[in-house]
Amino acid sequence: MQKPPRPLPQATPETKEYWDGLKAHELRIQRCSDCSEFYFFPRPFCPSCHSQNVAFQKVSGKGKLHSYVIAHRGHPAFDAPYVIAIVELNEGPKMMTNIIGVDDPTPEKLPADAAVEIVFDDVNENVTLPQFKLV
Amino acid sequence: MADSTALRHKTAIVGAAETNTVGVLPDYSQLQLHAESAFNAVADAGLKMSDIDGVASVAPAQLTEYLGIMPRWVDGTSVGGCSFLIHVGHAAAAIAAGYADTVLITHGESGRSRVGVGGFGGGASTIGGQFEAPFGVAGPPTMFSVPIVHHMKKFGTTEEQLAAVSVATRAWAVKNPRAMMRDPITVDDVLSSRIIAWPMHLLNCCLVTDGGGALVMVSEERARDFPKKPVYLLGRGENTAHQGISSMRDMSVWSGAAEVTGPEAFRMAGLGPKDMDHAMFYDAFSHTPMYALEALGFVGPGESGPYMAEMHTAPGGDFPMNTNGGGLSYTHTGMYGMFAIQEAVAQLRGESGERQIDGIETSIVHAPGGMFSATATLILGNQ
Ligand SMILES: [Zn+2]
Numbered sequence: 001m002q003k004p005p006r007p008l009p010q011a012t013p014e015t016k017e018y019w020d021g022l023k024a025h026e027l028r029i030q031r032c033s034d035c036s037e038f039y040f041f042p043r044p045f046c047p048s049c050h051s052q053n054v055a056f057q058k059v060s061g062k063g064k065l066h067s068y069v070i071a072h073r074g075h076p077a078f079d080a081p082y083v084i085a086i087v088e089l090n091e092g093p094k095m096m097t098n099i100i101g102v103d104d105p106t107p108e109k110l111p112a113d114a115a116v117e118i119v120f121d122d123v124n125e126n127v128t129l130p131q132f133k134l135v
Numbered sequence: 136m137a138d139s140t141a142l143r144h145k146t147a148i149v150g151a152a153e154t155n156t157v158g159v160l161p162d163y164s165q166l167q168l169h170a171e172s173a174f175n176a177v178a179d180a181g182l183k184m185s186d187i188d189g190v191a192s193v194a195p196a197q198l199t200e201y202l203g204i205m206p207r208w209v210d211g212t213s214v215g216g217c218s219f220l221i222h223v224g225h226a227a228a229a230i231a232a233g234y235a236d237t238v239l240i241t242h243g244e245s246g247r248s249r250v251g252v253g254g255f256g257g258g259a260s261t262i263g264g265q266f267e268a269p270f271g272v273a274g275p276p277t278m279f280s281v282p283i284v285h286h287m288k289k290f291g292t293t294e295e296q297l298a299a300v301s302v303a304t305r306a307w308a309v310k311n312p313r314a315m316m317r318d319p320i321t322v323d324d325v326l327s328s329r330i331i332a333w334p335m336h337l338l339n340c341c342l343v344t345d346g347g348g349a350l351v352m353v354s355e356e357r358a359r360d361f362p363k364k365p366v367y368l369l370g371r372g373e374n375t376a377h378q379g380i381s382s383m384r385d386m387s388v389w390s391g392a393a394e395v396t397g398p399e400a401f402r403m404a405g406l407g408p409k410d411m412d413h414a415m416f417y418d419a420f421s422h423t424p425m426y427a428l429e430a431l432g433f434v435g436p437g438e439s440g441p442y443m444a445e446m447h448t449a450p451g452g453d454f455p456m457n458t459n460g461g462g463l464s465y466t467h468t469g470m471y472g473m474f475a476i477q478e479a480v481a482q483l484r485g486e487s488g489e490r491q492i493d494g495i496e497t498s499i500v501h502a503p504g505g506m507f508s509a510t511a512t513l514i515l516g517n518q
Binding site for chain 1: 152173188258259260262264265266267268271272273276280282284285287288296329331332333334335366379380381382386490
């Protein structure tokens, strides 16, 4: 049976800068100029203080493993087992991603708070996804 | 802040029923499940469908069309499994305001057989389509379960403690002839069942079934004139906080419950956790009721794992919880909250048969919608 395609994102006006950043192999997230908080996902105001004085900025792409599941029964486009993770960026925000590069993932190979780093996955000419690897 | 205590004990559930059976029901469309439970609940209240003048449902237009009724008050709140708890709270306010006299709340879901059900899904440009779907989330096991590893890391919660939730709940299902899963299980059985999304094994995950349930609510003044013992609404709380699990504010705490619905419901009821004789804490997965126990103040932060392992909530324990067998072992249609209310009502009426709690006067019902996304709490009593 043929595998269905991986679900891919479609950018919206307020998220385009984020997805364009990934295409350029930069992780760009927004920071509030009033309260200094970084936040994710993109939107045209700060979800902490509701200021509209916000701007995208390139960040390190480094963080730590916050939480995860090892999907043994998951999306048919993926080869199970695979890791769906929440990564906490060094700048503060959390985002969902996959941890790649771990053969046959087990909890032992994925310790709490493990250091991780972004890998830019050019899925096709239009979409680059943020994936993370253990460092 | 405006005070909801004026609505304490002002309305009551006077009709409550489920579909004739629950489980695998390929011969029912989803709307039939709504309708059967609706007719059963109306009959339980000694009423006719034409007596209904208020309707709350996740799909009220479809329901009124199907039932052929013309309510003068309607609520279509649809935020997942806790929607029905929110409907109860809204109905209480509507009845007190004079918007309706006799409210019907229904649930029907062909969650397993998927007869007469639309497709799942949002588009690729939704927030979920952009920031979760590309990473292979595939339904609740890979979404709802995401926070628990953070809880395990922070508090030392173990897989054995998660398994204990399933064991305690199954022990209640053994006493429920309508439950889908009735064989006793052990912690080892849970841990040796296949992994769905580590740390969740098959027996840490709720069932997928078909079924329905419905309620009839009226004012406290009218409630004494019905055939069954009234079950009064003492307190309620509701909240939405996020949609996708990746936006959960703190993965170690059910914030909607801790900050909003618990305090709101207890304040309205004038009661606290120690006053609760019984609990129905929605168990989509083993960790869901653990987060509820902590967020609502029944145990301290991080204490739910050891607490569950001590079997306080199992038959014979000092805090009976999920006495129908829960979503884990009784039934889980997708939006299970209605069944949690049904069991609380049955216990408060003394109708729970072999699993009846003696001397019960209060019950707390608590549920999430989506992935800890929405939250609702009800405190019910029979005095
Ligand atoms: Zn701000």
